[in-house]
Amino acid sequence: MINVTKTFFPPLEEYNTYLEKVWKNEWLTNRGEMVINLEKKLQKKLKIDNILLTTNGTLPIQIALKLLVDEGEVITTPFSYVATTSSVIWQNCTPIFVDIHPEYLTIDETKIEKAITTKTKCILATHVFGNPCNVDEIEKIAKKHSLKVIYDAAHCFGVEYNNKSIFKYGDISTCSFHATKVFHTGEGGAIFCSDEELRHRVYYSHNFGHNGPLDFHGLGINAKISELQAAMGLSVLPHFDNIVQSRKKAVEFYDDNLNWNNLRKIRLRDNLKWNYSYYPIFFDSEEILLRVQSKLNQNNIYPRRYFYPSLNTLNYVKYQKCEVSEGLSKTVLCLPLYKGLENEDLKLIVDIINTSLC
Numbered sequence: 525m526i527n528v529t530k531t532f533f534p535p536l537e538e539y540n541t542y543l544e545k546v547w548k549n550e551w552l553t554n555r556g557e558m559v560i561n562l563e564k565k566l567q568k569k570l571k572i573d574n575i576l577l578t579t580n581g582t583l584p585i586q587i588a589l590k591l592l593v594d595e596g597e598v599i600t601t602p603f604s605y606v607a608t609t610s611s612v613i614w615q616n617c618t619p620i621f622v623d624i625h626p627e628y629l630t631i632d633e634t635k636i637e638k639a640i641t642t643k644t645k646c647i648l649a650t651h652v653f654g655n656p657c658n659v660d661e662i663e664k665i666a667k668k669h670s671l672k673v674i675y676d677a678a679h680c681f682g683v684e685y686n687n688k689s690i691f692k693y694g695d696i697s698t699c700s701f702h703a704t705k706v707f708h709t710g711e712g713g714a715i716f717c718s719d720e721e722l723r724h725r726v727y728y729s730h731n732f733g734h735n736g737p738l739d740f741h742g743l744g745i746n747a748k749i750s751e752l753q754a755a756m757g758l759s760v761l762p763h764f765d766n767i768v769q770s771r772k773k774a775v776e777f778y779d780d781n782l783n784w785n786n787l788r789k790i791r792l793r794d795n796l797k798w799n800y801s802y803y804p805i806f807f808d809s810e811e812i813l814l815r816v817q818s819k820l821n822q823n824n825i826y827p828r829r830y831f832y833p834s835l836n837t838l839n840y841v842k843y844q845k846c847e848v849s850e851g852l853s854k855t856v857l858c859l860p861l862y863k864g865l866e867n868e869d870l871k872l873i874v875d876i877i878n879t880s881l882c
Contacts, residue, residue, distance in 0.1 A: 528828040530862040534759035542755035558754035581700025581713030583747035592672040596645035602836040602849040604650035623846040627791035684797035709757035770863040771800035
């Protein structure tokens with residue numbers, strides 16, 4: 525079976541080395557040695573000056589919305605994983621959907637200002653498949669209208685844009701370290717912000733609001749990552765560059781061998797160091813996509829329809845028309861992409877797609 529992704533498992537002995545330390549310390553949570561060590565290593569690897577690890581990638585978005593918005597309207601994208609929109613609703617805010625760019629797939633910055641009202645508090649945008657939003661234009665718009673900016677950078681571990689980490693953009697950026705990601709901690713995530721006062725609020729918010737064992741700075745929830753998760757991250761991190769290189773080779777195979785007469789792919793930003801996180805392709809119609817998907821499934825190959833449906837059509841949001849997102853979400857299919865995907869598997873995938881398109 526060839527799935528859309530496959531979790532990278534580090535050598536068991538490497539993971540056990542960290543687990544032995546956990547057992548020796550008798551410390552499973554509340555920011556132990558593994559968590560502190562992983563944060564330091566990630567800061568060095570990503571060339572950033574702050575990171576707070578969390579137990580998943582959704583809670584950071586919810587914390588960001590709680591601290592920066594709390595209520596009101598949030599301008600956001602309809603083309604993302606459901607957690608982007610569900611977090612807005614969960615925090616009792618109102619999502620205002622702005623359509624996406626047809627090539628970059630990120631929120632169309634030229635349409636943002638038209639969506640701003642007196643109730644608008646924030647822009648929550650997604651760097652789609654590791655492809656950055658037009659961060660410079662979004663920053664200009666945000667400053668002009670005194671809005672906060674949150675970036676859902678779930679796909680972006682290791683991504684650099686204009687020679688700096690993508691996590692340095694926005695008031696807050698978030699990332700997912702889920703098992704399906706290029707770098708993972710099994711379950712996990714992170715939150716990034718450069719403002720010292722805001723960073724302090726983020727920190728206590730992720731730990732029940734604690735200020736020491738008995739006092740409290742304010743309201744908080746439990747978003748702490750465990751020592752076991754951090755140990756997995758410490759075991760995976762040394763293999764990250766090799767993982768990216770392996771995925772890069774698979775991407776290049778797809779690029780060189782798919783029949784692009786009847787397909788198209790994402791347009792990546794200039795000045796981008798990409799992490800090869802996903803491989804989306806777009807068909808001319810949903811009918812063709814379903815036909816190709818069926819052929820692949822018959823051969824035990826299981827790509828996935830990221831992102832479908834368009835989030836503005838969810839049954840718990842008020843429908844707002846987004847023609848580009850609605851159209852593309854019906855025709856996008858992410859192909860298998862992970863370390864260890866063999867050439868014969870890639871050839872089979874490509875041959876089935878090309879033959880099905882004829």
